[in-house]
Amino acid sequence: MEAPPCSQVEELQQEQEHGSSLVVGLSLCDSAPLLWRFQDLKTVRSNSLVGALLGSLPRTPRQNIRLGRPLLLMPEEERVLREHHGAAALSARNQDAAGAAELRQRYEEEQQRSLEEQSILALEDRKSALLRAMTSSSGSESGAGSDEALQCRLLALEQNFSFPRSALAVQLSTARAGLSQCQEDRAFLEADWPIREQDSPRRDARYQVFRDLWGRGFFLTSAGKFGGDFLVYPGDPLRFHAHFIAVCLTLDESICMLDVLSVARLGSNVKKTVLLCSPAPDGSVHYTSLQWSGMM
Amino acid sequence: MPGSLTMARTAAEVIRISRYASPCELFAARSRSHKIPARGQKDFYPDDSEEQRQRLQQSLDEHWNLIAEERVERLGNLVKATWVPSDQIVELQTPAGKFWQTMGFSAEGKQYLLPEEALYLMECGNLLVFHQDLPLSIQDGYEMFLSSDGVSLQQYQVFGHLKRLGYVVHRFDPSSEPSSYVRQLNLPQSRERGGRQLKRKRSPSPTPTCSHTKTTGESLAEKMEDDDKLPESHLMTSAEPPEPQTASPHSAAKGQARTWWMMDAPELEADKISSPGSPSGRLRWNFSTIPFPDLGSTSRPRCMVPVDPSLLPRNVTVGVCDLDSWMRKINLRKVKMSVKEQQREKRRRRWDVNKDREVQRCRNWAEYHELLARRQAKRQGRPAHLWNREVKPLHDPTQPISTAELLEKISVVKSTNLLEGASRLKCSEEWRICFNVYQPDSVADFKKSNPGKPYSRMCVCSFDGPVPDLRVIKQLAFQSGDVPIVYAVVDHGDISFYTFKDFQLPRDVYA
Numbered sequence: 001m002e003a004p005p006c007s008q009v010e011e012l013q014q015e016q017e018h019g020s021s022l023v024v025g026l027s028l029c030d031s032a033p034l035l036w037r038f039q040d041l042k043t044v045r046s047n048s049l050v051g052a053l054l055g056s057l058p059r060t061p062r063q064n065i066r067l068g069r070p071l072l073l074m075p076e077e078e079r080v081l082r083e084h085h086g087a088a089a090l091s092a093r094n095q096d097a098a099g100a101a102e103l104r105q106r107y108e109e110e111q112q113r114s115l116e117e118q119s120i121l122a123l124e125d126r127k128s129a130l131l132r133a134m135t136s137s138s139g140s141e142s143g144a145g146s147d148e149a150l151q152c153r154l155l156a157l158e159q160n161f162s163f164p165r166s167a168l169a170v171q172l173s174t175a176r177a178g179l180s181q182c183q184e185d186r187a188f189l190e191a192d193w194p195i196r197e198q199d200s201p202r203r204d205a206r207y208q209v210f211r212d213l214w215g216r217g218f219f220l221t222s223a224g225k226f227g228g229d230f231l232v233y234p235g236d237p238l239r240f241h242a243h244f245i246a247v248c249l250t251l252d253e254s255i256c257m258l259d260v261l262s263v264a265r266l267g268s269n270v271k272k273t274v275l276l277c278s279p280a281p282d283g284s285v286h287y288t289s290l291q292w293s294g295m296m
Numbered sequence: 297m298p299g300s301l302t303m304a305r306t307a308a309e310v311i312r313i314s315r316y317a318s319p320c321e322l323f324a325a326r327s328r329s330h331k332i333p334a335r336g337q338k339d340f341y342p343d344d345s346e347e348q349r350q351r352l353q354q355s356l357d358e359h360w361n362l363i364a365e366e367r368v369e370r371l372g373n374l375v376k377a378t379w380v381p382s383d384q385i386v387e388l389q390t391p392a393g394k395f396w397q398t399m400g401f402s403a404e405g406k407q408y409l410l411p412e413e414a415l416y417l418m419e420c421g422n423l424l425v426f427h428q429d430l431p432l433s434i435q436d437g438y439e440m441f442l443s444s445d446g447v448s449l450q451q452y453q454v455f456g457h458l459k460r461l462g463y464v465v466h467r468f469d470p471s472s473e474p475s476s477y478v479r480q481l482n483l484p485q486s487r488e489r490g491g492r493q494l495k496r497k498r499s500p501s502p503t504p505t506c507s508h509t510k511t512t513g514e515s516l517a518e519k520m521e522d523d524d525k526l527p528e529s530h531l532m533t534s535a536e537p538p539e540p541q542t543a544s545p546h547s548a549a550k551g552q553a554r555t556w557w558m559m560d561a562p563e564l565e566a567d568k569i570s571s572p573g574s575p576s577g578r579l580r581w582n583f584s585t586i587p588f589p590d591l592g593s594t595s596r597p598r599c600m601v602p603v604d605p606s607l608l609p610r611n612v613t614v615g616v617c618d619l620d621s622w623m624r625k626i627n628l629r630k631v632k633m634s635v636k637e638q639q640r641e642k643r644r645r646r647w648d649v650n651k652d653r654e655v656q657r658c659r660n661w662a663e664y665h666e667l668l669a670r671r672q673a674k675r676q677g678r679p680a681h682l683w684n685r686e687v688k689p690l691h692d693p694t695q696p697i698s699t700a701e702l703l704e705k706i707s708v709v710k711s712t713n714l715l716e717g718a719s720r721l722k723c724s725e726e727w728r729i730c731f732n733v734y735q736p737d738s739v740a741d742f743k744k745s746n747p748g749k750p751y752s753r754m755c756v757c758s759f760d761g762p763v764p765d766l767r768v769i770k771q772l773a774f775q776s777g778d779v780p781i782v783y784a785v786v787d788h789g790d791i792s793f794y795t796f797k798d799f800q801l802p803r804d805v806y807a
């Protein structure tokens with residue numbers, strides 16, 4: 001594996017020169033970086049960063065197979081975004097009194113407008129349902145008589161119709177409505193996400209390996225359940241199985257034979273190749289794959 | 297090429313997608329489908345084929361449709377509440393729905409929800425929480441309700457995971473858990489679950505049940521003393537130590553040795569009296585010190601030793617035994633011996649000690665005694681070179697011993713169980729039990745005031761953090777009592793559940 005991993009970075013710089021920078025809004029929850037806005041999730045995935053979904057899926061909240069927003073980023077993913085100036089802090093919730101009062105007024109107005117519009121829509125809906133029912137039942141008959149009856153019924157419907165507030169459909173937003181409301185606010189979205197992680201040789205090794213594999217076009221997710229650091233997919237995890245379990249070690253770290261055996265056994269059980277990855281001082285990464293060969 | 301960067305859409309497009317849905321869209325949301333598409337088979341390797349690309353695009357489109365969808369509900373179906381940051385609690389403004397059976401608590405006439413419960417209900421689309429008269433988004437809920445002081449993000453992940461599966465999950469409160477003794481007495485439990493949350497600023501009040509159980513415990517012990525079944529009291533598993541009074545009738549009656557009571561007593565002849573041992577020793581009989589006269593041997597029987605009265609049941613006295621009549625009743629038939637046995641008998645009767653060459657080699661009585669001792673030892677399987685030194689064999693092979701006891705003797709590593717010594721351990725700062733988990737099928741008759749024994753208790757940790765060591769496992773297991781502890785290990789999106797179980801190696805069939 002000799003190809004240098006810099007093609008990725010060059011392209012990113014070219015994009016920035018074009019003036020259309022790719023920036024996603026991160027917000028911290030209990031010191032974990034989360035992505036809430038749907039567009040940000042799409043952007044991040046199109047750059048082969050997968051993340052992990054944490055929330056309930058709005059359509060079917062009471063199951064664990066498919067989850068919904070927010071998206072949690074791995075520390076390595078967060079760092080990649082930061083180093084490519086793609087991570088910006090989303091503004092916090094507006095807490096001051098003046099701003100809150102204005103927002104409250106806007107909210108009330110919007111609710112009222114929504115109520116009126118939905119009321120009209122509901123009435124239209126009922127009218128067309130009535131029309132469908134009447135024309136289908138009296139299909140053979142035609143003439144002014146049935147027409148008049150229809151008009152009477154419609155009038156009666158309109159007079160007696162009421163749309164209670166409890167029938168109003170409201171949205172429980174997933175992401176906080178913030179910058180995306182006003183176009184000019186985007187200018188204030190500075191991609192200056194601070195450095196959050198502490199330096200440790202282990203974390204550094206993990207990041208070097210992540211960056212190298214990501215640069216080669218692989219999709220990486222976390223692999224705690226498989227006894228390794230990353231699961232390496234040749235394509236989008238939605239469509240492909242993982243090929244490798246990457247275990248990151250520094251070059252001078254010694255590893256016990258029993259650990260090698262256990263991770264090799266685990267890999268063969270789940271039909272994935274184990275990769276021992278070590279970043280070299282010159283920036284490249286050394287990979288060693290383990291293959292379990294039986295005695296014939 | 298996969299991995300190359302793509303340009304973000306123009307700003308206008310971004311705004312259109314992520315703003316609030318229009319009233320028209322909200323209205324239309326009533327008739328949305330509630331099914332999620334099943335995921336198809338995955339491919340092994342990307343081969344740049346058009347078919348694969350299309351399938352990938354289809355999967356992605358489905359995925360984005362689901363992710364982008366927002367929660368839309370009728371206002372009448374939503375329970376409304378407000379967030380109270382000072383108490384870190386959510387106060388309901390409209391009456392609670394079906395979730396009230398397993399979540400929330402009442403205090404001062406109002407209904408409240410814990411922050412993690414409120415956030416879960418928000419995600420389910422059942423609850424609308426207001427703060428400063430504005431509705432909170434799910435993002436607001438995550439950022440305001442979750443923190444490392446209260447419920448952390450990882451703990452909420454585990455909470456949500458279990459709730460979505462249907463379990464009933466409550467916070468664990470160590471001070472309101474009854475001890476195993478209290479549970480044994482089967483006292484009615486009362487739980488003031490919610491009030492504790494609001495009174496958090498004050499120091500926790502001692503539970504009223506503790507003092508109550510102490511008095512009942514004492515009265516039970518007194519009743520045991522008055523009971524006439526004294527030996528049984530030694531075997532009861534209660535926490536109270538056996539009162540000295542229970543053993544006093546025994547010791548008062550006989551001030552003699554209870555040599556056969558104790559396993560470790562040295563071999564004694566029956567008429568020796570050793571120092572009185574403690575009567576509360578183990579009730580095991582040392583048969584090597586109880587003499588059973590051998591009346592059947594051909595040699596003349598010795599005089600019958602009087603029976604130790606402590607061997608006899610109470611109120612039974614034994615007089616002098618007339619041996620002659622018994623002796624006449626045994627050995628009535630001549631023993632049929634084989635030729636070999638007859639020869640052996642003849643040799644035994646004719647045996648003359650002086651003909652023995654080894655005896656002839658002895659020059660004095662001392663040597664003769666040594667010879668006898670050596671022969672005795674060899675016959676008994678106690679060779680002198682083994683038994684006359686400082687380091688002796690661990691066990692005399694001629695002595696009877698059960699397998700369990702033998703294994704005990706030879707074991708260097710003693711087996712132990714998880715809770716041994718656990719009561720002495722101090723609580724650790726980083727590790728604590730977070731939740732009680734009750735099974736889903738108990739939801740129908742679940743009572744918040746008396747939930748019963750949990751199915752398990754959760755301790756939340758992560759793969760980044762340390763593995764729980766034995767000390768932590770013991771301490772948490774002790775705190776949990778007889779409810780198993782499950783360690784929920786969070787790894788970004790995944791949660792793995794682990795438990796540690798005691799395992800006993802089989803040692804003896806009868807042990």
